[in-house]
Amino acid sequence: MKKIVISLSLLLALLCCVGVAGANVELALKGKKAQLISEVYQYDGVVYLAIDDVLPALGLRGYWDSVAHCYKIRTPMGRATFFPGGRYLRIGDRFLPIRHPCRFIDGKLRVSQDFVEETLSRLVVGSIYFRNLDPARAIAVANDNSDDIYGAYSFLVRSDRERRSTRLRAVAIDPAHGGDDSGTVGIDNLKEKTVVLAVARKLEKRLKMRLGIPVYLSRNDDYSLDLRQHLACADHDDVDALVQLHAQASLSGDVHGVHLYVRSSSGTLSGRGRTDPSLILALSVSEALRDAGFDVVEVAPAHLVTTGKGNLPTVVIEMGYLTNSDDAAVLGSDNGQQRMANAIFSGLEAFAKASRKTGETN
Ligand SMILES: [Zn+2]
The missing domain is CATH 3.30.457.10 (Copper amine oxidase-like, N-terminal domain)
Structure with missing residues (x-):
C-alpha cells in the first residue's frame, strides 16, 4: 500500500x-x-x-x-x-x-x-x-x-554538423520528358517537362554552389531525348547519385503529395534492408522534403518508371500533382521550385553522410 x-x-x-x-x-x-x-x-x-x-x-x-x-x-x-x-x-x-x-x-x-x-x-x-x-x-x-x-532510420536524421559531406563526387539529374513529350499537363497548362527542368536547374546550381561538385543534366533545355539519352547523364565515373525528376496528374483535383520511387529490378524492398543505397537515398530525400514541409505520400519500388539497371543510388521523385491546386502553385512558381530543389539538395547531403556512416560500420 x-x-x-x-x-x-x-x-x-x-x-x-x-x-x-x-x-x-x-x-x-x-x-x-x-x-x-x-x-x-x-x-x-x-x-x-x-x-x-x-x-x-x-x-x-x-x-x-x-x-x-x-x-x-x-x-x-x-x-x-x-x-x-x-x-x-x-x-x-x-x-x-x-x-x-x-x-x-x-x-x-x-x-x-x-x-x-x-x-x-x-x-x-x-x-x-x-x-x-x-x-x-x-x-x-x-x-x-x-x-x-x-x-x-534515426541514423538518417541524426545531425552531424562538424563533418561536412565530401562523399558525393558528382550528381546526375534527369529532368524527365522534354520537347514533343510534355509529360503530364495540369492546371493552367502547367507542363511536367517545364517544371522538372526548372527544379533540375535550381538543384544543379545549389549543388555547384554549396558543394563545388560536377553536376550532369540529361537535358538543359526543352528538347526530347530517348530513354538511353535520359540516363546517359549518370554515365560518368564520378557520379554517386542519380535524381530523376517527374510530376504527376490525377483525374481528381484532391490527389496531391510527393512520391519517391527506387529501382525495383532487384525485386522488392523487403529484405534489402537499410544498407540498400537507393533506399537510403530515397529515405534521406523523403526526410528532407518532409522537414521542408512537403507532403510525402510514400517511398516505394518503381514499377512504372524506368530507373535503369545497376546499383547506382537512384531516386525517382514524383514531385507532386500538377492537377492539384496546392501542388501546382508550388511547382509552378519560382519560389516553390527553389524550395523543392533546396529540400532535394538537403536530402542528397544527408544521404552522403548516411552512406559514409554505413560504410564505416560495415
Ligand atoms: Zn513523368
Missing part, C-alpha cells in the same frame, strides 16, 4: 495536471460502433494513445516483437512494422511516413493521433472515425525521450 502511495505521488509530481477521468477519445472504423479510450496522453502538444487500445477499436491485431524491437500489425494489406521513434511504417515494400513517432510513455507503446488518422487509415478498409471528447483535459506528461534510439 505504501508503495502505491509513493508511486502515485511520484506520478503527480511528473504530471502537470491530473484529470485522468474525462480525457476520452472515441475511435472506430466509420459505420462501426465507437470504442471509448480513456487513457489519453499529450506529448509536446500531440495526443497519444496506447497502441493496444487503438488496434482493437479498428478491428486490427498486433504485437511487440521483442527480438526485432519493433511492433507488428496484421492488416488486410499485409503485415506492417514500425519502431518506437521511427519515422516510417513499413508494409511489404512500401514505407509510409509517420509524422509524430510512436514512443513509450508510462510503460506502454503509444501512437499519435496523426499516426491513427494518417498512417493507420491507409491500412484499413474504409475510413477511421476519431474524436477527442475532451482535448483540454488530456494528460500532460513530462518529456520522455528514452526510446528514440530504436528509431529504424
Whole structure:
C-alpha cells in the first residue's frame, strides 16, 4: 500500500495536471460502433494513445516483437512494422511516413493521433472515425525521450554538423520528358517537362554552389531525348547519385503529395534492408522534403518508371500533382521550385553522410 502511495505521488509530481477521468477519445472504423479510450496522453502538444487500445477499436491485431524491437500489425494489406521513434511504417515494400513517432510513455507503446488518422487509415478498409471528447483535459506528461534510439532510420536524421559531406563526387539529374513529350499537363497548362527542368536547374546550381561538385543534366533545355539519352547523364565515373525528376496528374483535383520511387529490378524492398543505397537515398530525400514541409505520400519500388539497371543510388521523385491546386502553385512558381530543389539538395547531403556512416560500420 505504501508503495502505491509513493508511486502515485511520484506520478503527480511528473504530471502537470491530473484529470485522468474525462480525457476520452472515441475511435472506430466509420459505420462501426465507437470504442471509448480513456487513457489519453499529450506529448509536446500531440495526443497519444496506447497502441493496444487503438488496434482493437479498428478491428486490427498486433504485437511487440521483442527480438526485432519493433511492433507488428496484421492488416488486410499485409503485415506492417514500425519502431518506437521511427519515422516510417513499413508494409511489404512500401514505407509510409509517420509524422509524430510512436514512443513509450508510462510503460506502454503509444501512437499519435496523426499516426491513427494518417498512417493507420491507409491500412484499413474504409475510413477511421476519431474524436477527442475532451482535448483540454488530456494528460500532460513530462518529456520522455528514452526510446528514440530504436528509431529504424534515426541514423538518417541524426545531425552531424562538424563533418561536412565530401562523399558525393558528382550528381546526375534527369529532368524527365522534354520537347514533343510534355509529360503530364495540369492546371493552367502547367507542363511536367517545364517544371522538372526548372527544379533540375535550381538543384544543379545549389549543388555547384554549396558543394563545388560536377553536376550532369540529361537535358538543359526543352528538347526530347530517348530513354538511353535520359540516363546517359549518370554515365560518368564520378557520379554517386542519380535524381530523376517527374510530376504527376490525377483525374481528381484532391490527389496531391510527393512520391519517391527506387529501382525495383532487384525485386522488392523487403529484405534489402537499410544498407540498400537507393533506399537510403530515397529515405534521406523523403526526410528532407518532409522537414521542408512537403507532403510525402510514400517511398516505394518503381514499377512504372524506368530507373535503369545497376546499383547506382537512384531516386525517382514524383514531385507532386500538377492537377492539384496546392501542388501546382508550388511547382509552378519560382519560389516553390527553389524550395523543392533546396529540400532535394538537403536530402542528397544527408544521404552522403548516411552512406559514409554505413560504410564505416560495415
Ligand atoms: Zn513523368
